[in-house]
Amino acid sequence: MIHLSNVSKTFQLKGQSLDAVKDVDLHIEKGEIFGVVGYSGAGKSTLVRLLNLLEKPTNGTVKIADYEMLKLSNRELKRARQEISMIFQHFNLLWSRTVRENIAFPLEIAGVSKAERYEKVAELAKLVGLEGREDSYPSQLSGGQKQRVGIARALANEPKVLLCDEATSALDPKTTNAILDLLHDINQRLGLTIVLITHEMNVIQKICSRVAVMEDGSVVEQGNVLEVFRHPQEEITKSFVKQLTDPEDSNQAIEEQLEQEKGTVVRLTFFGDDAEKPVVSELIRACNVTVNILQGNIANTQDGSYGSLFVSIEGDAAQLNEAIEFLQDHQVEAEVISRA
Incomplete structure (x- = not known):
């Protein structure tokens, strides 16, 4: 489903090179919830942005479903991105729009009629637990409800892949668990492939089947979550495991x-x-x-x-x-x- 081969990203900052991602190889199966964990500065957020080409790799290849991302024209890339949605740590909602209008926004851009948009919004609002809040504004919602709006909006175009960049980092533990339960439910219902970026091992532990551990731009360890817990090889992995055990x-x-x-x-x-x-x-x-x-x-x-x-x-x-x-x-x- 998702294949990264020798993917690297180097930024040029004030005449100096910064290797944010270094020679990463990943294979993520269709319908899998795959976690990428690392501390701040490990390169994980840059890595997830390479998947939908919000950042273009310096080297390597990125293939998602049937798309070889680096070979797509601008028009083809736009179409591919409709199948690769993303949710963010700080929600990125349109504050002057209601819940209904936020969820409908991608459909509006895609030229879907108003009647069809609002029919889809009603379906998505129910799916994410926001039924009855469609006329509320973001300022009237809790953090968890805002993230539910973000998830519903990300699902509007019926994507095949959902990228979650620190999607629970701004939430309290109880709300985090509720959002993770929702993501797991969506994965089961829709067969969606989910890539979770986080610095919290409890997020990985709760819903991911496999995990990659990043440090200093590199994937230093990856595998089945239980096996990584059982036999962590790297010191950074051991420190993450100890957070829970x-x-x-x-x-x-x-x-x-x-x-x-x-x-x-x-x-x-x-x-x-x-x-x-x-x-x-x-x-x-x-x-x-x-x-x-x-x-x-x-x-x-x-x-x-x-x-x-x-x-x-x-x-x-x-x-x-x-x-x-x-x-x-x-x-x-x-x-x-x-x-x-």
């Missing part, structure tokens, strides 16, 4: 445990169905050890759960070795953080 106060709890000089602190990592099993209680019975739970968290991805748990295990050396073997036999990764 290691609570902020876990280090404090571990330090307190070390000060008390009790037990051996072990970090347990669970994957898939194993995250839901009562492994700790089974461990206590099987190995006759005392287990004190310090901190833990479970993150759910589209392909299963990923859990992280810090525990203190009290017992002699033989019991500890038996406990570690027991955990490994039950497909639980066990990393000894500190020994008593």
Whole structure:
């Protein structure tokens, strides 16, 4: 569906070259929700603008559906862009127009009759949960409602691809979850291919099937979300994963445990169905050890759960070795953080 091959983008700024995107190769399947995550300045927003040629690549090829984007004439590019919609962090609504008029704007530009436009608007307003708010102005809406208008407007021309550039970054956590649920529902209903650009790993975790991690203009790691969670290769990926799996106060709890000089602190990592099993209680019975739970968290991805748990295990050396073997036999990764 979307193929990027050796795509680079270099900007010339005050006589100096800035490599914003470097030799990126990506393949995104039709109907997939694909995430691109990176910190500020990683190049992810530039990358998404290369997909619809809002920025033209310095090198490489971009193919979306049947379009070889760099070979299109201006007229062909305009037609292709009708199939590649985009939503933004700050909504980009027309503040002097109502919800109805904002959603209808792309159809107006396309020359669709007023009756057909408003029929389509009614359908889209219902789809995104804005039924009854069609005559409101953006200033009368919450942040989540504004983004719903942006999503409805992006769907007006029945695109094949939806690009989301930090679409939830301006929203509170509850509203973010609601918008992500809406995007997932739209993906399921319409079979839309969605590319999500974000700096928040919880956004990736919630609805993406695969992810690419960007740093300094390059894609440094990519793959199935659960597998990336399970075996992060790069330090930046590990830091993103820890945002979800290691609570902020876990280090404090571990330090307190070390000060008390009790037990051996072990970090347990669970994957898939194993995250839901009562492994700790089974461990206590099987190995006759005392287990004190310090901190833990479970993150759910589209392909299963990923859990992280810090525990203190009290017992002699033989019991500890038996406990570690027991955990490994039950497909639980066990990393000894500190020994008593």
